[in-house]
Amino acid sequence: MAATVREVAQLAGVSPSTVSRVFTAPDQVQEATRKRVTDAAQQLGYRPDPAARTLRSGRTESLGLVVPDIANPFFPPIVKAMQARARNHGYTLLVADCDEREADELETIDAIVKKVDGLMLWASTLSDGRLRELAAEIPLVLVNRHVEGIPELRISLTPGISQAAEHLRALGHTSCVFVNCSRPEHLRGKSIRETFDAQGLSVVELGPYDPRFETGLHAATLAVANGATAILAHNDLVAIGVLHQLARSGVDVPGQISVIGVDDTLLAAMSIPALTTIRISPQAVATQAADLIVETINGSAPGRPAEVGSRLIPRASTGPAPHRA
Amino acid sequence: MAATVREVAQLAGVSPSTVSRVFTAPDQVQEATRKRVTDAAQQLGYRPDPAARTLRSGRTESLGLVVPDIANPFFPPIVKAMQARARNHGYTLLVADCDEREADELETIDAIVKKVDGLMLWASTLSDGRLRELAAEIPLVLVNRHVEGIPELRISLTPGISQAAEHLRALGHTSCVFVNCSRPEHLRGKSIRETFDAQGLSVVELGPYDPRFETGLHAATLAVANGATAILAHNDLVAIGVLHQLARSGVDVPGQISVIGVDDTLLAAMSIPALTTIRISPQAVATQAADLIVETINGSAPGRPAEVGSRLIPRASTGPAPHRA
DNA sequence: GTGAAAGCGCTAACAT
C-alpha cells in the first residue's frame, strides 16, 4: 500500500530515478522500461508521496484561493469552475474563507501560504504594504483589488451598467436609485452615476450600507418615498430584499417599480418575479484568475491586468416606467 | 524569509531539536529557552515547512471533504462551518467537488488522499467494496451513506418530516403530494409515507426525478391536477420551482396550496412567499462530521453512527387548507 | 530539558 520509489524500482529492476522519471517526465524514459515501471507501480499500488515530492522539488502542485465569504452565493460557482481549471493545469485548489475579517485574512493566508505554489486573494482587505511583502514571498494574484506591481484580475461592471442604463431608458425610466454597499474607494457609485447621467437618467445614491438582505428592505422604502421608478441594487441579495419589501407594501414589480441586481446568483433566476441582473460569468472569472496565477508562477505573467466584463440579463423585474400620476 | 530550523537554532544558541520542540511540544522546553527560540524565529520570519513536517511525521494536518456539488446552495454553509471547526482542531480543510459523477469521484479522491489525514465523503457513489478499501487506507467518514464498519454521520429528516406532517394536519390538509428526487435506496419516500399516514394524511408520491428547478415546475402541474392542497418537495430548489409554476398558473400560495421544502438554504428565506422548509443545521452537520473524522484519526471513534436531526421552519408558504369546493 | 544522529520519500545534478 505504502510503496516507495525504491520498492517499485527494485520490482521493475531499475533505479529509483527512473521510477521518478516515469511519473514526472515519462518521455525521458524508453517505452519498454516505462511499461515495466508502470506495471510494478500498479502491482504495488504505488502513489507518489506529495509531501516528499514537495520537499524535494519545492513545488506543491496546489493553488490557494482566499475568499471573503464562501457562503455568499456568488462564490460557489467560481470555486467550482476554478477547481476544474486548476486541475487542468495540474493543480489542486485549496479554498480558504476568511469570514470578511481582516485579522482572519492574515491568519487564513498564513495557514496556507506554505502549502501552495500561488495565491489568489479576492478583494483583500490587507494593506498595500502587506500585499507587496506577500507578493515577494509567493506568486500572488489580486482579484478586485489594485496594488501597483501585483498581477491583477479586474472585474468590470461597466458594460453591464451601461446596458442597464440603456435598458431602463428604453423602458422610459428617468428617476433611479442606486443602493450602494461598496466601500467608497471602490468607486462603484461614481461609475454608475456617470453612466446613468450619460443616458439622461437621474440617480440618487443610497448608502453605503452592508450588502445584506435587510439593506434591501430598508432601501426599498426609501426609494418609494423618493418617487424613483427603478432601483439598481448593489447585488442580488440586496435586490431580493428590495423585492420583498415592495411585495410587502403592495408595490407591483415591475408595474410600478423596476429592480435590477448584480451578480446573477441563483437567487436572481429564482426570485418572483425573476430578477433582471448584471451577470459576471463565474467561468470567466475562475478561468482568468487561475490562468493568471499559473502564468505568474511560471514567470510568464503579462504586465497588464486581466479583465472580465459583465452583461445585463433582462428578466421579469424590469418593465416600462409607470405613467405619471 | 525561508529560514530553517537550523538557522533558528543557531541564532538562539540551541539545537534544531529544541526549535522543533518549541513548535510541536512547547511544554517540553523550558520557559527561558522557549523564549529565546521564539524570538529568533520571529526575527528570521521562520515558518515550519509543512511538507518537511509531513514527510517526517506522517501527518498532514489536513482534512479532506468531498462533496457532490459545491454550487448546490446546501453545501457552502457546511463548508464554511467545517473549515472553522477543522481549524479549531488544528487542521486545514481541503474541499473537493466531484461534480456528481462517479468517475470524477474516484479521480477527485485520488487527487487528495495523500494530502490529508482523513477523508469525509458526502453521499459517496462508490461501491461498498471500494469504500472499504479506502477505509483501510485512510481514516474515513461517510455522510449520508452506510457501509458496515465505516464511521458514519447520518442526517435524519424524520423529526422535520413529523413536524411537517403535524403542521399540515393542524392546518386542515388531508391530501398531499411528495416530489421525490432520491434514489430509491434512500427510502426517503417510504419514511414520508409512513409518517404522513400516521397523521392521517394521504400522500401521492411523484418521481423519482432529478432534484432540479424544472422538476418543481413539472410537479406543480401534476399536483394541482391531483387536487392536492399541500406539496412537500425534495428540497428547496424543487420547492421554488413549484412556487414559480403555481405563480405562473395563478394558484395562490398558501391560499390554495401549501408548499414545503427541505434544507433551508438561503433560497427558502428569500422566496416570495418565504418558504416553509425542513432545516438541517449546517453547523451541526459540519461540527459532527469534523469531530467524527478527528476521532477516527485518533482511533477514538465511537462505534455507533453520529446523527444530526432536522426541524420544521414554518414560513409563509404554508397556511390553512382551502375549504372544499 | 536538551543535543546528536538518522532518515522520512522523493527528485535533481551529475556521471555514465
Place this chain on the structure above:
DNA sequence: ATGTTAGCGCTTTCAC
C-alpha cells in the same frame, strides 16, 4: 536513456 549520489527541512529516537 539510465544509474549514483546527495539532500530538501523536519521530527524522532536515543543518549546524556
